[in-house]
Amino acid sequence: xxxxxxxxxxxxxxxxxxxxxxxxxxxxxxxxxxxxxxxxxxxxxxxxxxxxxxxxxxxxxxxxxxxxxxxxxxxxxxxxxxxxxxxxxxxxxxxxxxxxxxxxxxxxxxxxxxxxxxxxxxxxxxxxxxxxxxxxxxxxxxxxxxxxxxxxxxxxxxxxxxxxxxxxxxxxxxxxxxxxxxxxxxxxxxxxxxxxxxxxxxxxxxxxxxxxxxxxxxxxxxxxxxxxxxxxxxxxxxxxxxxxxxxxxxxxxxxxxxxxxxxxxxxxxxxxxxxxxxxxxxxxxxxxxxxxxxxxxxxxxxxxx
Numbered sequence: 001x002x003x004x005x006x007x008x009x010x011x012x013x014x015x016x017x018x019x020x021x022x023x024x025x026x027x028x029x030x031x032x033x034x035x036x037x038x039x040x041x042x043x044x045x046x047x048x049x050x051x052x053x054x055x056x057x058x059x060x061x062x063x064x065x066x067x068x069x070x071x072x073x074x075x076x077x078x079x080x081x082x083x084x085x086x087x088x089x090x091x092x093x094x095x096x097x098x099x100x101x102x103x104x105x106x107x108x109x110x111x112x113x114x115x116x117x118x119x120x121x122x123x124x125x126x127x128x129x130x131x132x133x134x135x136x137x138x139x140x141x142x143x144x145x146x147x148x149x150x151x152x153x154x155x156x157x158x159x160x161x162x163x164x165x166x167x168x169x170x171x172x173x174x175x176x177x178x179x180x181x182x183x184x185x186x187x188x189x190x191x192x193x194x195x196x197x198x199x200x201x202x203x204x205x206x207x208x209x210x211x212x213x214x215x216x217x218x219x220x221x222x223x224x225x226x227x228x229x230x231x232x233x234x235x236x237x238x239x240x241x242x243x244x245x246x247x248x249x250x251x252x253x254x255x256x257x258x259x260x261x262x263x264x265x266x267x268x269x270x271x272x273x274x275x276x277x278x279x280x281x282x283x284x285x286x287x288x289x290x291x292x293x294x295x296x297x298x299x300x301x302x303x304x305x
Contacts, residue, residue: 016211016246019178019203023211024179024245028052031221031248039081039253040266048248051085058089060163060171065120065148069094069177071081072116072145072186075131075232076100076109077124078256082152083231084241086122091203092171097196098186099123099232102127102257110139111195116186117145125153126254180204187234209234210242212251216303217274221248224298226272228254228263228281235305240276248276260284265296275302 008151016023039045046054067073073095075086090097100109102124113121123132136149150159180203183247188196211220219225227240244251254266258281267275282304285291 009200013212013215015204015208017180017204019091019175019180019182019208020088020184021178021209024052024088024092027245027250034221034248034262035224036245037081037248037251038270039255040269041253041255041262042081046079046081048245049133051088054085054160055088055092056171057163058085059092059174060166061159061161062093062095062120063166063170063174064162065159067093067095069122069174070096070183071120072096072098072118074098074100074113074116074118074121075123076102076104076121076136077152078102078127079227079231079236079253080103080124080152080256081137081253082122082156083237083262084251084253087231087237087241088245091184093174094184096180096186096200097181099188101188101196101232102130102230105130106135106138107194109135109199110142110186111141112198113139113146114283115195116198118143119145119147121146121149123149123151125151135296142254150264166280178203180207185237187232206234206238207246210213210238210240211246213239213303214247215254217243217303219247219249219274223247223249223251223273224252225274226254226263226267226270226277227229227276228258229276229278229305235276239303260288261290264288264290267299268295271298273298273300274300275299276305277302278305 028048036048036051185201186198229235255262
């Protein structure tokens with residue numbers, strides 16, 4: 001007797017048939033005064049209502065910069081609160097967010113910028129020993145589609161200030177024109193045997209991926225999820241950010257890059273209920289002198305990839 005090698009049939013929970021922006025709006029309506037995003041290293045804290053307002057401001061600024069539906073907008077940065085704001089603002093205007101690995105050097109960056117047809121790049125000034133601005137200056141002549149670059153360190157506030165020329169009706173009209181099957185994200189493969197290849201994903205793809213991960217983890221509005229894994233990867237931006245915002249949980253960003261001491265401190269200080277990581281990250285925390293002094297009583301679940 002043969003048995004199917006997979007489970008099939010009706011799901012007890014329906015797929016979400018909405019855009020990322022619409023889903024975030026529903027969460028704001030339900031949990032507006034609860035923490036949405038905390039980045040201790042940047043001394044940043046926002047409720048869902050505050051996060052919504054900031055994404056609204058950035059979405060309008062992107063419209064003021066001439067970003068059209070389907071335009072590619074890149075983010076080249078380690079984990080920061082701005083990364084999360086950019087993720088949701090680009091989704092609300094229908095721009096395709098291109099995730100760029102913070103570890104990329106000139107050749108890899110040039111390939112990603114040119115191959116994706118990226119028109120606007122939002123980037124950190126530097127990360128660790130890598131000067132992003134210097135690398136971008138080297139490869140920019142090879143990327144004719146790239147019209148503008150905005151450095152988050154120093155130009156973020158200026159960008160947000162440009163939102164004043166766009167009224168609410170114009171943003172609402174753009175959001176109303178979007179469907180959940182629209183492409184919204186390009187994530188690059190590792191490129192182990194060749195150049196990295198861009199995988200194009202829709203609202204429907206990544207929102208449901210994040211939502212059902214949150215369902216498995218039984219997330220609710222009382223959860224606080226420590227996300228030390230990188231946002232440029234689906235682990236951070238989907239299983240982390242979208243799982244949280246689709247359930248009203250709080251995203252806790254312990255630092256720009258993984259640091260065992262900072263992660264342990266964030267778990268205790270923010271009373272995190274869930275922790276993400278890969279085996280080497282968990283081992284580094286287990287081996288850290290602060291491990292035995294850390295209060296883990298709030299933790300109940302997590303993801304090891």
